[in-house]
Amino acid sequence: MSFDWQSQQRFAELLKSVQPQIYAYICGLLMNPRDADDILQETNAALWKKASIYDPGKPFLAWAYRFARFQTLAHLKRRKRDRLVFNNDFLDQVGAEFESSDSSEKSLRAMEACLGNLPEQQRALIDAKYYRGESLIDVSKRMRKEPNTLSALLYRIRAALAKCIEERLRILEENTVQ
Amino acid sequence: MKESNSNNFNEAPPPEMAETLMSRVLDGDADDGARSHLAWLLAQSPELRKRWREQVSTHALMRACADTLPKIVFPQKPARTFWILRPYWAAAAALVLLGAVAFAISSQTESRSIQVIEAVGTDRFAVGQTENLRSIQLDSGALRLKLSDGTQLAVTAPVSLRFTHDNTLVLDQGRLILENRGSKNFSVKTPEACVETAQASVGVGRIGSKTDVAVFEGAAQVIPDKAHAFELTGNEAVRLSANNGPERIACILRDINDVEWSWSSSLNADTVISEVKDNVKNSDNFYRIAIGGMREGVPTDYRAKTYWAARNGAEIPHWLENSDLLDMLPTSASHGDYALRMSISQPALVCVIFPDSVARPDWLLKGFVRSDVQLTTQDNKGRASETFSVWRRVVDEPGVVELGPVPASKNGFGYAVATKALSNPALAHNAPVKSASKLLN
Numbered sequence: 001m002s003f004d005w006q007s008q009q010r011f012a013e014l015l016k017s018v019q020p021q022i023y024a025y026i027c028g029l030l031m032n033p034r035d036a037d038d039i040l041q042e043t044n045a046a047l048w049k050k051a052s053i054y055d056p057g058k059p060f061l062a063w064a065y066r067f068a069r070f071q072t073l074a075h076l077k078r079r080k081r082d083r084l085v086f087n088n089d090f091l092d093q094v095g096a097e098f099e100s101s102d103s104s105e106k107s108l109r110a111m112e113a114c115l116g117n118l119p120e121q122q123r124a125l126i127d128a129k130y131y132r133g134e135s136l137i138d139v140s141k142r143m144r145k146e147p148n149t150l151s152a153l154l155y156r157i158r159a160a161l162a163k164c165i166e167e168r169l170r171i172l173e174e175n176t177v178q
Numbered sequence: 179m180k181e182s183n184s185n186n187f188n189e190a191p192p193p194e195m196a197e198t199l200m201s202r203v204l205d206g207d208a209d210d211g212a213r214s215h216l217a218w219l220l221a222q223s224p225e226l227r228k229r230w231r232e233q234v235s236t237h238a239l240m241r242a243c244a245d246t247l248p249k250i251v252f253p254q255k256p257a258r259t260f261w262i263l264r265p266y267w268a269a270a271a272a273l274v275l276l277g278a279v280a281f282a283i284s285s286q287t288e289s290r291s292i293q294v295i296e297a298v299g300t301d302r303f304a305v306g307q308t309e310n311l312r313s314i315q316l317d318s319g320a321l322r323l324k325l326s327d328g329t330q331l332a333v334t335a336p337v338s339l340r341f342t343h344d345n346t347l348v349l350d351q352g353r354l355i356l357e358n359r360g361s362k363n364f365s366v367k368t369p370e371a372c373v374e375t376a377q378a379s380v381g382v383g384r385i386g387s388k389t390d391v392a393v394f395e396g397a398a399q400v401i402p403d404k405a406h407a408f409e410l411t412g413n414e415a416v417r418l419s420a421n422n423g424p425e426r427i428a429c430i431l432r433d434i435n436d437v438e439w440s441w442s443s444s445l446n447a448d449t450v451i452s453e454v455k456d457n458v459k460n461s462d463n464f465y466r467i468a469i470g471g472m473r474e475g476v477p478t479d480y481r482a483k484t485y486w487a488a489r490n491g492a493e494i495p496h497w498l499e500n501s502d503l504l505d506m507l508p509t510s511a512s513h514g515d516y517a518l519r520m521s522i523s524q525p526a527l528v529c530v531i532f533p534d535s536v537a538r539p540d541w542l543l544k545g546f547v548r549s550d551v552q553l554t555t556q557d558n559k560g561r562a563s564e565t566f567s568v569w570r571r572v573v574d575e576p577g578v579v580e581l582g583p584v585p586a587s588k589n590g591f592g593y594a595v596a597t598k599a600l601s602n603p604a605l606a607h608n609a610p611v612k613s614a615s616k617l618l619n
Contacts, residue, residue, distance in 0.1 A: 019242065020235070020238040020239050020241070020242040021235070021238070023238045023241070024231075024234045024235040024237070024238035027204075027234050027237070027238065028230060028231060028234040031203050031208075031213045031216060031217065032203070032213065033203070033204060033206055033237075034206065077474070088496070088499075089221065090217055090220070090221050093220070093221060093227060094220060094227055094230070094231075097224075097227040097228060097230070097231045098231055098235075101231055101235070107235075107239055108239055108242055108243065111236075111239040111240065111242075111243050112243055115240075115243060126240065129205065130240050130241060130243075130244045131244050135206070135207075136205045136206070136207050137207075137306050146304060147207065147304050147305070147306060147307075148198065148301065148304040151198060151201040151202055151205055151207065152197065152198065152201065154201050154204075154205060155197045155198075155200060155201040155233065158204075158232070158233050158236040158237060158240075159229075159232065159233070159236075161236050161239075161240070162232040162233070162235070162236045165236070165239070
C-alpha cells in the first residue's frame with residue numbers, strides 16, 4: 001500500500017483526533033496521569049512507525065488501543081520493582097471497559113459546549129486545575145476550601161460533564177439520522 | 179463528618195471512597211497506596227469501572243480543551259478591616275485561654291504536630307493536612323503520618339492512640355508501624371510492654387490485652403511490664419500478654435504492593451496459607467507472606483538484596499504469577515530435622531521454589547512434580563545468581579502441608595513457597611478445579 005504525503009496527512013489527522021481517547025485509555029490502565037503523558041508519546045511514536053500498514057477500512061481507535069496497551073505493559077514491566085504493580089486480570093478488566101465504550105471523536109466539541117454551561121465557580125476551579133495547571137493544594141489555599149472538598153467537587157463536575165456530552169452526542173446523532 | 183464503618187477491604191466500600199480515590203488519582207494527589215486501593219475497588223465492581231472510564235475520559239477531554247477554556251478571573255474576597263474583626267479576635271482569644279487552661283489541667287496527653295502523608299478511606303484526614311493532635315482514633319481507613327522529628331507512623335483502623343511526652347505514644351488498641359530513621363529513641367507503650375526503637379521499622383499491635391511486636395528493619399528494645407527487657411532484630415516478632423512470657427509470632431502478612439500500613443488481620447481472610455509453624459527452637463523469626471506477591475522483581479526475603487526473575491527473560495506463568503509468596507526461608511535453621519507446617523485453608527496449587535544447585539530431598543521428590551519453569555535471583559544490577567526450579571503440588575482440600583529441610587550447600591540457599599487458590603480465575607480459566615491434576619502436566 002502506498003503511503004504518500006496525502007496518506008500521511010490523513011493519518012496525522014486521525015491520530016490527532018483520538019489523542020484524548022488514547023490518553024484516557026492509558027491513564028485508565030496506569031492510574032497515573034503523569035506517566036500516561038509519557039506513554040502517550042511512546043504510543044504515538046509506535047503508531048507512526050506502523051502508519052503505512054494501517055488499513056483505513058478498519059476502526060482506527062481499536063487499532064491504536066492495541067499499541068497503547070502494549071506500550072503500557074512495557075512501561076509496567078520496566079517499573080517492575082516499583083511498589084505498585086497491577087496484575088493482568090485488572091488490566092484486562094479496565095482495558096475492556098475502555099475498548100467497549102462508544103467513544104466519539106465529536107466528544108471534544110461537545111465538551112467545549114458543555115463547559116460553557118457550568119456555574120462560574122466551577123469554571124474557576126476547572127480553569128485553575130486544567131488551564132493554569134495549579135496543584136489542588138494551591139487551589140484549596142486560594143479558595144479556602146479543604147482539598148478533599150475540591151476533589152469531591154471535581155468528581156461531580158466530571159460526572160456532570162460526561163452526562164452533558166453524552167446527551168449532546170445523542171442529540172447530534174438523532175439530528176444527523178434525520 | 180460521616181465515617182464509614184467499613185475497615186475491611188473485603189467488605190463493600192462506601193461509594194464515596196471510590197469517588198474520592200478516583201478524583202485524587204486524576205488530580206495528581208494520589209500515592210501508591212491510594213492507587214492500589216482504587217485498583218482493588220475497580221477489580222471488584224463493573225459499575226465502578228464504568229464510572230472510572232467516564233471520569234478518565236472526561237478528564238482527558240478537559241485536558242484537550244485546556245487551551246480553549248474561557249479565562250476566568252477568580253473573584254477575590256474583600257479584605258476585612260480590623261475593627262470588624264475585633265469581635266472575632268476576642269472570641270479567638272477566649273478560646274485560646276480556655277485551651278490553655280484545659281492543657282494545664284490535662285497531664286496525660288501532649289499535643290504533637292502531625293503531617294498527613296497518605297490517607298485512604300477516611301474523611302477526617304486528607305493528604306497534606308497538618309495539625310496538632312493529642313490522640314488519634316481511626317474507625318475506618320488507614321493513614322501514614324509524619325511527626326515533627328521525622329518519625330513516620332502508619333496506622334490501620336481500628337486504632338486508638340495517644341501522644342504523651344516527647345517521642346512517646348501510648349497505643350490503646352490497634353496496629354501501627356513506626357519508621358524511626360533518626361538516632362533518637364521513639365517509644366510505643368502498651369499495658370503489656372514498652373517498645374523502644376531507633377533507626378528501625380517496627381510494627382506494634384495491641385489487640386485485646388495482648389501486644390504484638392514485629393521488627394521489619396533494624397532492632398527494637400522490648401521492655402515487658404513484668405519481665406526482663408530483651409532485643410528483637412530484623413524479621414523477628416513476638417506476642418506479649420500479662421501472664422505469659424514472649425511467644426513467637428511465626429507468620430506475618432503483607433499486601434501485594436508492600437504498602438506496610440496495610441499489615442492487618444483483615445488481610446488473611448482469603449489467603450491460602452492460614453498458619454505457619456516450624457520446629458525451630460529458640461527462634462523469634464517470622465515468615466512473611468506477601469499476598470499476591472509472586473511476580474517479577476519482588477524481593478526474595480526481608481533484606482531485599484536479591485529479587486525474583488524468570489530465567490532467560492521468559493515470563494512468569496499465569497499459574498505462578500501473583501501467587502501468595504512465602505519469603506525465602508531462613509537457611510541458618512532450615513537444615514537437619516527442620517520441618518515447616520503450613521495450614522492450607524482451601525484447595526490450592528502449592529509451589530516450592532527450590533535451588534537447582536542443592537540436592538533434592540525426598541520430601542520434595544515424593545510430594546511435588548517439577549515444572550519446566552525456572553526462576554533466578556537477581557541483584558540490584560540485574561545480575562543473576564542461583565537458578566531455582568518450580569515444583570508443584572495440588573492440594574484438593576484444606577489441610578496441612580509439611581515441608582522439610584534443605585540439605586546443606588556451599589551457597590546456603592533455601593527455598594520459597596508460592597500458593598494460589600484453585601478457585602482463582604487465573605487457574606480456573608486454564609484448568610478447572612475438577613481436573614486439577616492437569617496443572618501438574
